[in-house]
Amino acid sequence: MRWQGQQLGVDDAAALPGMERMDGLVRSVTTPEFAGMTFHEVMAKSALNRVPGASAMPFDWTVNPYRGCGHQCTYCFARKTHEYLDLDYGADFDSQIVVKINVADVLRTELRRGSWAREPVMLGTNTDPYQRAEGRYRLMPDIVGALTENGTPFSILTKGTLLRRDLPLLTDASREVKVTLAMSIAVFDDALQKSIEPGTPSAEARLDTVRAATAAGFRVTVFLMPILPHLTDSIAVLDDALAQIRAARAARVVYGALHLRPGAKEWFLQWLERERPHLVSSYRGLYPGVSTSAPKAYRAWLGKRMRPLLRMHRLDGWDEDEHPRGRPQPGLAARTPAGSTLGPVRSTGVTASARPRVAPASEPTLF
Numbered sequence: 001m002r003w004q005g006q007q008l009g010v011d012d013a014a015a016l017p018g019m020e021r022m023d024g025l026v027r028s029v030t031t032p033e034f035a036g037m038t039f040h041e042v043m044a045k046s047a048l049n050r051v052p053g054a055s056a057m058p059f060d061w062t063v064n065p066y067r068g069c070g071h072q073c074t075y076c077f078a079r080k081t082h083e084y085l086d087l088d089y090g091a092d093f094d095s096q097i098v099v100k101i102n103v104a105d106v107l108r109t110e111l112r113r114g115s116w117a118r119e120p121v122m123l124g125t126n127t128d129p130y131q132r133a134e135g136r137y138r139l140m141p142d143i144v145g146a147l148t149e150n151g152t153p154f155s156i157l158t159k160g161t162l163l164r165r166d167l168p169l170l171t172d173a174s175r176e177v178k179v180t181l182a183m184s185i186a187v188f189d190d191a192l193q194k195s196i197e198p199g200t201p202s203a204e205a206r207l208d209t210v211r212a213a214t215a216a217g218f219r220v221t222v223f224l225m226p227i228l229p230h231l232t233d234s235i236a237v238l239d240d241a242l243a244q245i246r247a248a249r250a251a252r253v254v255y256g257a258l259h260l261r262p263g264a265k266e267w268f269l270q271w272l273e274r275e276r277p278h279l280v281s282s283y284r285g286l287y288p289g290v291s292t293s294a295p296k297a298y299r300a301w302l303g304k305r306m307r308p309l310l311r312m313h314r315l316d317g318w319d320e321d322e323h324p325r326g327r328p329q330p331g332l333a334a335r336t337p338a339g340s341t342l343g344p345v346r347s348t349g350v351t352a353s354a355r356p357r358v359a360p361a362s363e364p365t366l367f
Helices: 077-085 091-095 103-111 133-137 140-150 161-174 190-196 203-215 235-247 264-275 277-286 296-312
Strands: 025-029 038-042 048-050 061-063 096-100 121-123 154-158 179-184 221-227 252-257 316-319
Touching: 038 133, 048 103, 077 091, 077 264, 091 096, 096 133, 103 140, 121 140, 140 161, 154 161, 161 179, 161 203, 179 203, 190 264, 203 235, 221 235, 235 296, 252 296, 264 277, 296 316
Parallel strands: 038 096, 061 121, 121 154, 154 179, 179 221, 221 252, 252 316
Antiparallel strands: 025 038, 048 061
C-alpha cells in the first residue's frame, strides 16, 4: 500500500520531510503513552493481500492492519518494506507506524464479494497485529468479527500479549470457524531480549499468554524462532527454553535459524557491532554477501541438537526446513485443497468463479 492512490489528499505541515502530502493520510499522531513513536492513520483501499504463488508460505491470503512495528526486533524481515513508503528500514520502521484505520470495513466489503471462497487468512506474518499500537486502535476485534461473520477461517501469529484481551472473542469465533493461534518467543534471556527486541513483552509474559490461550481451549504453537547463532543456540539455552514452553502447556514447537533479508541484515549487523562485536566475523561468515539464510550445514546441526531435546521435554516439534515450500506449517493457516470444505460457513447463493480483486503482497516470511 503506497501513500499514493488512496483517494484522500491531505496536506500535513507536521509530516516528516518529503512526506507533507500523502494521499490516504488522515492524520499523524504522537502521544505521551507512546513516546518517540508517530502513528500515521491512513484510509486503506484494500485489506486482503494475495501471497505470491512462488512463496514458501502455506497460505494464500494475509491481512496486515499495521505497517512498521513497535516491537523493534532488530532481525525483523519486514524492515525493507518500509522503504516502499519512503521511510527507512531502521529507526523509521520501529517508530513510524502506519495504521489502516478502516481496515475492518474494507475487509468486510472484500469478503462479501461472490468470488471470495472463504480461504484461510493469516494475520501476523508481516508486522504484528498485536503490537503496542493495537492497544490504542483496537483494530483486531473488528477484523476477527468480519472473518467470523463471513465464515472465513484464520490464524494469528504474534509476540503480543494483547492477544489475551481478545481471547473471549476468539473463543466465540472458534465455534464458527477454524481459529489457530501461535506465539513467537525467540529470546528467553531478559537482558538479551530487551536489547535485541526492546519493544516486545518479556518471554514470561508471552508464556503466560500461551497458558491463558490454552486454558481457553486453544492448542497453541510456540515459534522458537529465530534461533540466533552463538547467542541462543547452546544446549543449555535451548533446554531452558523448551522446559519453559512445556510448562506453559504449548501444543507444539516450530523452530528455525535466523534469516537476514535485506534491510534486516544491515540493521541486525549494526546491532551486533554495537552490542556483540566479537561475533561480527562469525555472522559475516554464516551470512556472507547477499545470503539470507544460515548455511545448510548449520541448520542440519541445529536440527540434530533440537530433536533429542524435544523428545526429552515430550514436545511435538517441527523444524521449518522439514516443510517443503508451500506445505502446511503447524500452527499457521493452510491453503485449502481444491474440492475440500472449510467448515461452518453461510451460503451466499453465489458460485465462486474467480478470486476477488485485492492488493498483491510482497512475499511474507515468518521472521
